[in-house]
Amino acid sequence: MDALYSPILLTLGLAASVTLVLLVLGTPLAWWLSQSHSRYKEAVAAIVQLPLVLPPTVLGFYLLIALGPSGPGGWLAGLWGARTLAFSFTGLVIGSVIYSLPFMVQPLRNGFDAMGREPIEAATTLGASGWQRFWRVAVPAARPGYITGAVLTFAHTVGEFGVVLMIGGNIPGETRVVSVAIYNAVERLDWGTAHLLALGLVVFAFFTITLISLAARRGAERVTRD
Numbered sequence: 001m002d003a004l005y006s007p008i009l010l011t012l013g014l015a016a017s018v019t020l021v022l023l024v025l026g027t028p029l030a031w032w033l034s035q036s037h038s039r040y041k042e043a044v045a046a047i048v049q050l051p052l053v054l055p056p057t058v059l060g061f062y063l064l065i066a067l068g069p070s071g072p073g074g075w076l077a078g079l080w081g082a083r084t085l086a087f088s089f090t091g092l093v094i095g096s097v098i099y100s101l102p103f104m105v106q107p108l109r110n111g112f113d114a115m116g117r118e119p120i121e122a123a124t125t126l127g128a129s130g131w132q133r134f135w136r137v138a139v140p141a142a143r144p145g146y147i148t149g150a151v152l153t154f155a156h157t158v159g160e161f162g163v164v165l166m167i168g169g170n171i172p173g174e175t176r177v178v179s180v181a182i183y184n185a186v187e188r189l190d191w192g193t194a195h196l197l198a199l200g201l202v203v204f205a206f207f208t209i210t211l212i213s214l215a216a217r218r219g220a221e222r223v224t225r226d
Helices: 002-035 041-053 056-067 072-078 089-115 118-125 130-141 143-158 162-168 178-187 191-225
Strands: none
Touching: 002 041, 002 089, 002 130, 002 143, 002 178, 002 191, 041 089, 056 072, 056 089, 056 162, 089 130, 089 143, 089 162, 118 130, 130 143, 143 191, 162 178, 178 191
């Protein structure tokens, strides 16, 4: 049973970690993309969207170099006596954050865009500071975007294969997530384990899509009422 539980727990831990990190990093980035008038804004947006069009093996290859002994990851790992961030859970988190970035940033940007400028302008006339306008007006107004972004990021991380295999390999208890465990089970002709894990992902995908649809509907109803 450890062949089932270990990859599932590792995958859930990875997805939760990536979602939390991207909620922190994605919020200011999405806000800047939504509100900035900089001429570089769309270039930054294009960089954020790159993981949507790049083959996972291409992104995984460059992440492997960056996280390896000769890259920045090797220097960081040396701070605590390791040689590389590749083939480690920490490396999986870093790679997954980059690969899932557009799945968090774009819904948040859409949520901030849908809010419009009127609520911020009204809060400004009432004397609200920049932080107050952001936390008390913008963030609550973008709640559907936060729900969609969190669900999409979590689900996308759960379903990753190419990137996690490239930078994490297939180390039991360390980097063998569910998608890699399915691949490993098929290679061993262990159809029972492969079926159970694959069916679990199908069920998870169904509930993820349902949750996103419900969140989008509630967001639309809220906008209509307002």
